[in-house]
Amino acid sequence: MAIDSIVRAVTQALHQRLGTLDPQLIERVTHEVLGALEDPAERSAASPSAPLRVHDDGTITTGLGARIAHPAGSLPTCASCVETARREITERAIVTATGINKRGVLASLTTSIAEAGGNIQDVSQTIISDFFTLILVVALDSLTISLADLKDKLKLAAERQGIRVVVMHEDVLRSLQRV
């Protein structure tokens, strides 16, 4: 397979999974990685230097001819953009729990989330001398109850375990932590 076909295929595959990235960047990185493995003569024959071509149907052709959708969904950069972006990005909540670690703490919270139809996309937990901090990122699009009800459900579960839980919409983090 010629190197430009490989680059094109990889660019398309990466773009499908990481749609928000700049296609030229993906193409360049792919080219560099593959170029490092190939012989120098072949690498110079396929340089992604041609400019992007934007088509009327909203798609673009990259330097090596891969035709992909325009990466319009870049991450929001200002608080006022959050509103527009929220329609394109899955809504998520951040669940933070803190307290004394004991058996079943994580299970009780994740069970409650699963029962409510929430999808846990990320988990991070640290334990320092029996004190744990747990951060869960929960996608809300499949939620069968409201966020407020999920919050009540988790608070109830947390009370039973003797821990503290805070639930906040991801927009808070997106607004405060991203420029």
Place this chain on the structure above:
Amino acid sequence: MFWQRDEVTEILRMIENEHLDIRTVTMGVSLRGLAHPSAEHACAAIREHLQRTADQLVPTIDAIQADYAVPITNKRLSVTPIALIAESAQSSDYVPFAQAMDRAAAEVGVDYIGGFSALVQKGMTPGDRNLIDAIPRALSTTERVCSSINVATTRAGINVDAINLMAAQVKALAEATADQGGIGCAKLVIFANIPDDNPFIAGAMHGIGEAATVINVGVSGPGVVLSTLKRLFRHQPRCRLDEVADAIKRTAFKVTRAGELIGREVVRRLGDRVRFGVVDLSLAPTPAIGDSVAEILEELGLQRAGAPGSTAALALLTDAVKKGGMMASSAVGGLSGAFIPVSEDAAMVAAVREGALSLEKLEAMTAVCSVGLDMVAVPGDTSAATLAGIITDEIAIGVVNNKTTAVRIIPVPGKGPGESFDYGGLLGVAQVQPVNSFSCDRFVGRGGQIPAPLTSLRN
């Protein structure tokens, strides 16, 4: 991980430990179109219009508070200056208008409603005069109504006749609420260059150039700034002032972003008929320990607020808050700066009690922050002329510097210098400050208009 652990814990810490809150979400409602020759008819229309426009305000804010985990402390209303609406009525008694506002506020569940107001910077119409005459009764017989009177602008100069009238009304209002330490005066503000979109009570009103219904948000955050500085100084005890300003700026950015987020979400949920107005980036202290502007000044290295260097420290703080906030929001307005309401800030009260902060130093500090002499308690026997002198001085600072200044002063009935009165809640403790005893009677007694300063000629 979508988010770094420290990014999440930082926001949690700000909310849980450092008093980050949205101080107020204020819905500005235009009452233009509700003027009527019959005062009774107009009052009923105002009440009905406010009920209809704001009925979803409180439930919406409560729901957002639950989803975002950011506390929203106050929900409020502001309306078109009532003098403009009431003037069409044949009756000269405007107290019923305040009562209609009060009932509507209670019905929609907000704690205060601003806009029992008049704009008299260059002169008074009969309606303005009626409104000012009604103030003592209007504010002493209602719970939630707040009044603001604009007596000067940089463009028009200072209406000293209006100031003299207002000084007398401040005294009358203090007397009318003497059993509660003159608390009525906490609901009355005398302004220079009043903003049209200020969400903070008691000075909130819905300016005449505003849309029909607008949401303005006031963010707070002295506690967050204080904690930032404490952490900074723990790691870098000899940190220089430019680095301090930078740290405050970064914190103000985050605080403002929270305000912008909440404001836009309120507007989204309330639907098309409501517009987003501004975020007011003011550091608004509360009596809670650690939620104080004076404590920030002390953290910067002053023994007490009011010590030499206080004006410069406050200037640094106000400027850094504005710079950080401006970057965070596309719509900044209102008062935007740092509030120094004496009774509402525990460390400020302590500074007055210990003699570190005089009325004169406070006045100097107001030249570099927002608002002005705010929640200042003076002896109950202070004469109207002396009050007028204090007000005129403060107003002159605003007019000449092309900024908003205001006076919310309480001559606490029956109390002298060194005594105090506890209002409770957010209003805090009024520590009575001594007033310069030399007379200004003949100066303010001349009345008239102090002409607009040279800075007004900008065209």
